[in-house]
Amino acid sequence: MTLATTHTAQAPSARQIATGLGLLAAAILLWMIFGIWPEWLSAALQGKKAFVSAILDGVTLAGLYFLVASGFTLVFGLMRNVNLAHGSLYLLGAYVGYDFANWTGNWWFGVLGGTIALAGVGALLQILVFQRLAGDELRQTLVTIGISIVAADLMLAVWGGKTYQFEIPASLDGAISLPIVTAIRSNGHVIFLRFPFYRLVVLAASVIIGVGLWLGLNRTRVGMMIRAGVDDRVMLSAAAVNVRLLFVGVFAIGGALAGFSGVVGGSALSVAPGEDVRYLMASLVVVIVGGMGSITGAAIGALLIGLAEQLGLVYFPTYGVVLTFAIMVVTLALRPQGILGNARLRAADPPRAASVNDIVTAEFNPATAALLFALILIPAFASPFLVYQVCAQALILGLIALSLMILAGYGGMVSLAQLTVAGVAGYAVAILGPNGAGVLGLNWPLWLYVPAAILIAGAVNAVIGVIAVRTAGIYTIMITLAVGAAFFFLAQQNYSLFNGHSGFRGIAPPDLFGVSWRLPTPFYYLCLGVAALAYAAVVYASRSTFGRALVGTRDNPRRMRAVGYSVTSLRVSAYFLAGLIAGAAGVLLVWFNGRISPGTVSVSEMIGVLVISVIGGLRHPIGPFLGAALYVLLKTFAIDLVGADRFNTLIGAIFLAVVFVSPDGLFGLWRRAAQASAPKPLAEP
Amino acid sequence: MSANEAAQRLSNSSVYALELEAVGRRFGALEALADVTLKVGAGERRAILGSNGAGKTTLFNAITGDFPPTSGRIRFFGEDVTEFPVEERIRRGLRRTYQVSQLFGGLSVLDSIFVACRGVSRSRLSLLRPGARDATFAQARNIAHLTHLDDVMETPVAALSHGQQRQLEIALALSGAPRFILFDEPAAGLSPTERRDLVALLGALPAHIGYIIIEHDLDVALRVSTYVTMMHNGRIFKEGLPSEIEEDDEVQALYLGAAHG
Numbered sequence: 001m002t003l004a005t006t007h008t009a010q011a012p013s014a015r016q017i018a019t020g021l022g023l024l025a026a027a028i029l030l031w032m033i034f035g036i037w038p039e040w041l042s043a044a045l046q047g048k049k050a051f052v053s054a055i056l057d058g059v060t061l062a063g064l065y066f067l068v069a070s071g072f073t074l075v076f077g078l079m080r081n082v083n084l085a086h087g088s089l090y091l092l093g094a095y096v097g098y099d100f101a102n103w104t105g106n107w108w109f110g111v112l113g114g115t116i117a118l119a120g121v122g123a124l125l126q127i128l129v130f131q132r133l134a135g136d137e138l139r140q141t142l143v144t145i146g147i148s149i150v151a152a153d154l155m156l157a158v159w160g161g162k163t164y165q166f167e168i169p170a171s172l173d174g175a176i177s178l179p180i181v182t183a184i185r186s187n188g189h190v191i192f193l194r195f196p197f198y199r200l201v202v203l204a205a206s207v208i209i210g211v212g213l214w215l216g217l218n219r220t221r222v223g224m225m226i227r228a229g230v231d232d233r234v235m236l237s238a239a240a241v242n243v244r245l246l247f248v249g250v251f252a253i254g255g256a257l258a259g260f261s262g263v264v265g266g267s268a269l270s271v272a273p274g275e276d277v278r279y280l281m282a283s284l285v286v287v288i289v290g291g292m293g294s295i296t297g298a299a300i301g302a303l304l305i306g307l308a309e310q311l312g313l314v315y316f317p318t319y320g321v322v323l324t325f326a327i328m329v330v331t332l333a334l335r336p337q338g339i340l341g342n343a344r345l346r347a348a349d350p351p352r353a354a355s356v357n358d359i360v361t362a363e364f365n366p367a368t369a370a371l372l373f374a375l376i377l378i379p380a381f382a383s384p385f386l387v388y389q390v391c392a393q394a395l396i397l398g399l400i401a402l403s404l405m406i407l408a409g410y411g412g413m414v415s416l417a418q419l420t421v422a423g424v425a426g427y428a429v430a431i432l433g434p435n436g437a438g439v440l441g442l443n444w445p446l447w448l449y450v451p452a453a454i455l456i457a458g459a460v461n462a463v464i465g466v467i468a469v470r471t472a473g474i475y476t477i478m479i480t481l482a483v484g485a486a487f488f489f490l491a492q493q494n495y496s497l498f499n500g501h502s503g504f505r506g507i508a509p510p511d512l513f514g515v516s517w518r519l520p521t522p523f524y525y526l527c528l529g530v531a532a533l534a535y536a537a538v539v540y541a542s543r544s545t546f547g548r549a550l551v552g553t554r555d556n557p558r559r560m561r562a563v564g565y566s567v568t569s570l571r572v573s574a575y576f577l578a579g580l581i582a583g584a585a586g587v588l589l590v591w592f593n594g595r596i597s598p599g600t601v602s603v604s605e606m607i608g609v610l611v612i613s614v615i616g617g618l619r620h621p622i623g624p625f626l627g628a629a630l631y632v633l634l635k636t637f638a639i640d641l642v643g644a645d646r647f648n649t650l651i652g653a654i655f656l657a658v659v660f661v662s663p664d665g666l667f668g669l670w671r672r673a674a675q676a677s678a679p680k681p682l683a684e685p
Numbered sequence: 686m687s688a689n690e691a692a693q694r695l696s697n698s699s700v701y702a703l704e705l706e707a708v709g710r711r712f713g714a715l716e717a718l719a720d721v722t723l724k725v726g727a728g729e730r731r732a733i734l735g736s737n738g739a740g741k742t743t744l745f746n747a748i749t750g751d752f753p754p755t756s757g758r759i760r761f762f763g764e765d766v767t768e769f770p771v772e773e774r775i776r777r778g779l780r781r782t783y784q785v786s787q788l789f790g791g792l793s794v795l796d797s798i799f800v801a802c803r804g805v806s807r808s809r810l811s812l813l814r815p816g817a818r819d820a821t822f823a824q825a826r827n828i829a830h831l832t833h834l835d836d837v838m839e840t841p842v843a844a845l846s847h848g849q850q851r852q853l854e855i856a857l858a859l860s861g862a863p864r865f866i867l868f869d870e871p872a873a874g875l876s877p878t879e880r881r882d883l884v885a886l887l888g889a890l891p892a893h894i895g896y897i898i899i900e901h902d903l904d905v906a907l908r909v910s911t912y913v914t915m916m917h918n919g920r921i922f923k924e925g926l927p928s929e930i931e932e933d934d935e936v937q938a939l940y941l942g943a944a945h946g
């Protein structure tokens with residue numbers, strides 16, 4: 001028997017099969033683009049022109065996505081640093097580039113200016129922020145969230161809310177004919193496809209930059225060092241590399257890529273507030289699918305997402321985002337580290353995060369009773385405005401933040417999708433119960449639609465949990481952020497179920513037992529009752545077998561398995577229970593607002609819930625309520641405090657200060673102050 | 686050893702606790718475990734010796750499923766568990782300790798043992814608070830006592846000394862009615878007194894609980910085992926009674942030459 005025969009006798013490996021299928025798909029696609037279509041195919045796909053245009057649009061969009069995501073993934077690959085301010089860098093690059101182009105009257109200078117300025121910003125971020133938090137992934141990530149909040153608000157202050165349109169140089173403008181036949185007229189006249197030239201230029205630029213990055217990473221000494229990354233600091237210093245300089249350099253390149261794509265992408269579409277979130281989400285999904293830290297992975301991910309988005313737009317307009325989302329979920333299910341991701345980077349069982357450590361055992365004590373008593377008395381001396389707008393709202397937001405605290409504090413899983421889950425319950429109330437929008441509104445009775453909404457929220461959070469627990473650590477933040485954003489876009493696009501942009505109006509709490517629950521004081525007591533119940537349930541359950549086991553999974557999932565626990569079921573159960581609390585809060589929220597729309601569950605609102613929990617403190621279930629109280633007070637009175645509507649700058653700055661100075665939040669500050677002023681330190685139980 | 690001896694050694698246990706059939710484990714190009722075939726009777730006490738990197742811990746990881754084998758079969762009390770997730774093997778009575786302690790930094794000692802005891806019961810996800818007189822708590826206190834952790838029961842695990850953390854590793858393995866335990870260098874880093882306590886503890890385990898112990902200290906290893914397996918380069922290269930192993934030239938060379946390899 002020769003080697004050759006054994007080789008041919010072997011069954012093809014999964015890799016060979018994948019390559020074969022890929023080649024086959026590429027061949028079919030090529031034929032569909034360049035071949036002449038038969039009737040039935042045109043009929044099925046709304047004509048060749050629609051299809052080929054969607055493909056070309058998808059590929060050029062992929063080029064843009066790749067440009068943005070490559071900077072994101074490069075920085076992650078070297079430093080395990082998830083830079084959630086990457087979208088802000090993109091938008092800042094676009095604005096700066098616009099000003100430069102305007103000032104010099106030359107678009108090319110705009111590109112150059114945006115790129116160089118953002119390289120500087122990237123380097124500064126590394127020097128001023130990340131060097132100080134080296135090794136603490138969760139805090140680094142939280143800081144980038146804080147920066148993105150402040151940056152978005154400051155950019156709004158400087159550039160306003162209007163939409164900017166670049167003037168593309170004439171040499172790049174207009175459409176050109178491609179050698180692709182879309183139709184042949186009966187008179188024999190051949191019609192070629194016309195396509196915007198500029199988009200092809202963007203595509204070419206992204207291919208050139210992609211190849212350049214790949215060569216730089218794989219064929220140069222510095223590139224090898226970058227790929228060796230943080231895991232091999234020892235090797236890096238042994239190679240006598242100035243590690244600091246290397247890190248600053250990579251951050252500068254990441255910033256430059258963001259700035260460049262900001263100008264180039266802004267010229268293809270437009271520049272306006274909100275683009276930061278859009279491109280951050282695109283980067284997230286691209287690297288989740290392609291694999292964190294891999295440039296080739298980013299290219300594959302960008303191609304998949306770009307094509308899915310454009311094909312979705314043409315073929316299933318109101319469910320297009322579902323396609324993108326489905327790609328992400330399928331990838332996570334089959335390969336949690338992404339298509340080309342390194343399993344080692346996935347960190348499925350990471351060491352516990354520093355800032356959520358050491359839960360303070362919560363017990364029922366005289367302080368709890370005193371606080372409850374004070375809260376009951378509030379309506380006696382506060383105005384109805386305060387009772388409703390401030391107190392009731394703080395309780396509702398505190399409940400949503402509490403559901404995050406359960407997952408993050410006890411379980412070590414920082415899920416950003418808790419507001420989404422509350423939103424799901426809110427939509428369920430609007431759809432199952434009565435609403436004033438004249439759309440849907442199944443008019444179920446109260447006793448049915450409220451429990452149903454809460455259970456649906458629990459189930460949805462369990463499903464999110466199933467997706468998210470395949471990975472852990474900072475991946476949880478990324479994935480839950482992406483899931484929440486997907487729901488936002490779905491609710492916005494879809495009219496058949498979510499009534500699109502306008503959502504549902506005219507939803508109110510019922511009159512029951514002779515009380516009109518929509519009035520400020522009764523509604524406040526309703527919120528207080530639910531909050532007290534949820535708080536008591538959390539305090540009670542934290543000392544149950546489940547509560548202790550959840551902390552065990554946070555601290556050491558591997559050991560939990562080795563004493564008989566299924567870590568996945570434990571975590572998913574925690575998501576379910578947290579979902580019930582978020583769901584109850586969602587019912588109150590939709591009653592409080594009287595309406596629900598995609599705006600209620602937008603990405604910035606999702607991040608607001610994280611801000612509340614972190615500011616309040618993740619070590620004790622009272623923390624989220626403290627954070628919510630501060631948040632709502634600031635939001636209500638920010639104009640009086642800072643003179644202009646700079647609430648987001650204010651709250652973002654507080655958030656950053658908390659992450660830097662007191663990682664255990666207001667609760668930690670308060671507790672330390674109490675201990676310092678106590679006559680003798682009390683021993684911790 | 687002849688087949689006869691093996692039969693004799695296992696005569697009072699009709700069933701094997703562990704049967705490994707040509708078990709192998711690869712890490713990329715590295716073959717950390719190759720073709721390991723091993724039978725351990727229920728209630729048997731086995732020692733595994735071998736220099737560092739011989740694949741002993743990898744063998745434990747394969748048996749528990751922490752890093753499942755890439756080839757071969759594993760049976761636990763007659764049941765094929767090769768494809769089972771870790772927790773399913775644990776629920777069938779398998780336990781282990783880790784060479785590098787794997788503990789719950791944020792739980793107290795008593796809570797850790799409590800959670801470990803509940804891990805194999807149906808109420809492992811119960812949302813009810815255990816009462817002061819809860820039977821599992823009594824069990825946990827008893828295990829803490831056996832492992833000399835009485836004085837630190839309420840202490841957070843992160844605040845324990847190294848020796849206490851090693852004791853807690855053992856306590857977790859004793860929790861919840863084990864049938865068979867894998868001890869991975871439990872004596873490493875212990876003081877002479879603690880070592881003596883450990884030997885006593887192992888000797889006092891109920892007769893139906895078998896174990897495999899990885900131990901560099903020949904003194905400890907040969908005293909707590911009835912049979913010894915030697916590993917090298919991911920393979921088994923010698924088996925025998927403690928007395929045979931002690932006098933074996935190769936073992937002598939290995940242990941005197943390379944001290945604690």
Ligand SMILES: Nc1ncnc2c1ncn2[C@@H]1O[C@H](COP(=O)(O)OP(=O)(O)O)[C@@H](O)[C@H]1O
Pocket residue numbers: 712715717735736737738739740741742743744752
């Ligand atoms: N998770 C792992 N990934 C890669 N290599 C491993 C892993 N675990 C063990 N090895 C390798 O397998 C070999 C055997 O290791 P181990 O079983 O820990 O030896 P022992 O416990 O006998 O000292 C070593 O070369 C080690 O580097």
Ligand SMILES: [Mg+2]
Pocket residue numbers: 741742743784
């Ligand atoms: Mg070992």
